[in-house]
Amino acid sequence: MEILLVSIFVLGYFAITLEHNLKIDKLIPALAMMALLWAIIALAHMPVFEVNTALKELVPTHIEEILLHHLGKTAEIIIFLLGAMTIVEIIDYFNGFSTIKSFIKTKSKKSLLWIFSVLAFILSAIIDNLTATIVLITILQKVVIDRTSRIWFAGLIIIAANAGGAWSPIGDVTTTMLWIGKKVTTLKLISYLLLPSIVCVVVPVTLATFLPAFKGELPPAEEDEHTDQIHPKASTMLYLGLSSIVFVPIFKTVTHLPPYVGMMLSLAVVSTFAELFTSSKINITSIDDESEKESHHSPVHNALSKIELPSILFFLGILMAVAALESLGMLFEFAEGLNSAIPNTDIVIMLLGAGSAVIDNVPLVAASMGMFSQGTDHPLWHFIAFSAGTGGSMLIIGSAAGVVAMGMEKIDFFWYFKNISWLAFLGFFAGSITYMLLRGFVA
Numbered sequence: 001m002e003i004l005l006v007s008i009f010v011l012g013y014f015a016i017t018l019e020h021n022l023k024i025d026k027l028i029p030a031l032a033m034m035a036l037l038w039a040i041i042a043l044a045h046m047p048v049f050e051v052n053t054a055l056k057e058l059v060p061t062h063i064e065e066i067l068l069h070h071l072g073k074t075a076e077i078i079i080f081l082l083g084a085m086t087i088v089e090i091i092d093y094f095n096g097f098s099t100i101k102s103f104i105k106t107k108s109k110k111s112l113l114w115i116f117s118v119l120a121f122i123l124s125a126i127i128d129n130l131t132a133t134i135v136l137i138t139i140l141q142k143v144v145i146d147r148t149s150r151i152w153f154a155g156l157i158i159i160a161a162n163a164g165g166a167w168s169p170i171g172d173v174t175t176t177m178l179w180i181g182k183k184v185t186t187l188k189l190i191s192y193l194l195l196p197s198i199v200c201v202v203v204p205v206t207l208a209t210f211l212p213a214f215k216g217e218l219p220p221a222e223e224d225e226h227t228d229q230i231h232p233k234a235s236t237m238l239y240l241g242l243s244s245i246v247f248v249p250i251f252k253t254v255t256h257l258p259p260y261v262g263m264m265l266s267l268a269v270v271s272t273f274a275e276l277f278t279s280s281k282i283n284i285t286s287i288d289d290e291s292e293k294e295s296h297h298s299p300v301h302n303a304l305s306k307i308e309l310p311s312i313l314f315f316l317g318i319l320m321a322v323a324a325l326e327s328l329g330m331l332f333e334f335a336e337g338l339n340s341a342i343p344n345t346d347i348v349i350m351l352l353g354a355g356s357a358v359i360d361n362v363p364l365v366a367a368s369m370g371m372f373s374q375g376t377d378h379p380l381w382h383f384i385a386f387s388a389g390t391g392g393s394m395l396i397i398g399s400a401a402g403v404v405a406m407g408m409e410k411i412d413f414f415w416y417f418k419n420i421s422w423l424a425f426l427g428f429f430a431g432s433i434t435y436m437l438l439r440g441f442v443a
Contacts, residue, residue: 001044002330008036009325013363016318027310030317037324038067048327058329070323076180076260077173077319078312083263084170087241088131089303090274094231096238097135104143107217110209116140116153117205120160121197124401126242129165129172129389133157133401137408144218147409152213154405155420156205159393159427161401163200166389167193169249169259173315173400174365174388180259181369183381186249192382195438200390200431204423233277237270244270274299318363326370334371349383350432353391357398361388379439386435393424 012033019026041048041063048066049058091097100119106112116136124132136157144150165171169179169186178184208214231237244266251262278299325331342348356364365388374380392399396406396416405411 001040001046002328005037005040005325005328006330008033008040009321012321016363017358025310027314027317030314030321032317034317034321034324037321041324041328046328049329049332050327058332063327066327070320070327073181074316074319074323076258077177078315080176080180080260080263081173081315082307082312083260083267084128084245085131085307086267086300086303087245087270088127089306090270090299091237091241093274093299093302094234094237094277096231096234096241097139099235099238100135101139101142104139109149109214109216109218112143112218113153113156113205113208113214116157117160117201120157121164121201124161124164125168125171126245128170128176129161130400130404132164133161133405134408136161137405141408146219149213149218151409151411151415152208152211152419154409154411155416156208156423158396158399158402158405159204159390159420159424160201162393162399163197163390163427163431165401166200166386167197170245172385172389174361175385176259177319177362177365177369178381178385182376183369183378184385185377186253188377189382189385192379192439193386193435196386196431196435197390199434200386200427203430204427207423207426231277237274237277240273241270271300315362319366322363322366322370325367331367331370332373338371345380346383346436349380349387350391352384353387353428353432354394356388356391357394361392361399364388383432383435383439386431387428390424390428390431394421394428396420 012029015022015024015029016026040046048061048063050061050066050069104112104115106115120132120136123135126132127135137154140150140153140157144153162172166175167190169175169184169189175184175189179186179189245263247266248259248262251257251265252259255261275298322331338348339345352364352368365384368384368388372380392402396402396411396413402416406413406416
């Protein structure tokens, strides 16, 4: 029976990986895989277990209890992401990100590369690497007219955004999973990973400045004819929105409540100001029969309508599918076998980082959370956060930031592999070595 379960998981995983070839959204195999795995466990009356991390052993439990436990943990991540996505969409409703464009004055390609890399590194730590990539490539399209030059900048933005997301608990989905799962804490995560993440950006960007693509200056850009459409409260909403997201880890540290509670408070505050700034009635939950036009005047309704529900459902499917294997004790046993075969966990985690360039890093990290039983803030978890977050830069399909950049700029897979992958690999390797050297000093 276990062979059947593993086969379903592998086939589902394979379908997720080949999403673009099969022309099937990855949420479909993820949801099907999740439902089938739990159905087989229930129908076959298979014994389920909860991992006791303190004793490093499996404790028998009931299927309804363990299912509810895993659903609760998954819901924490999903609600957190929904809140963050909505705040970002509200900022975008006011064209808040256009404020960033006003800071970019230089025409030097080299200087521009550093500006966009630093912005990607900082923004991704606050609004997550996927959103930061979308925002910066949108700005890039207005600053760099020539597409041939622009895709080079986009490639380095991917590397910088993934590195920036790795050291922040709200910067990457996988890091957020580890944070909400109480594997890492905010201060320790930053102290362990900030410097390795900086190295992961500085090395490839420095090397890139010597390439012909970043020599010389840009031709003058055309004036943006939509500048007059920017909302007068654009900059206010940008600073308010970013501050509210940064407030979430502080709220968790002070109250010891789950992060989604703080995110909901932040969303409530941002929504209130958004409604006030648009002179609309403050009424988020009511459904009006009057006209659709009314809802378009509400920034909150507008933001919620733009939330990527397929991504949310994908997280639900993949996390609950991995939870099914974890509940059977299979991931625990696999970890024990892996530790026996490869005693050096650093090598295992670096291979996990390389693997995240080929397949989705969300299930990889979800699996690692079920495989390893080390306590909160163990160096292993920080290294997993770094490897899964930055390793995906080595291929353009290896991270959400890469996939969205690929779509926005129509970047060819092999062009990226030839021109950007080696830079991403050197950054990943240099960052990993930096982490291993500093690990003893930080602990």
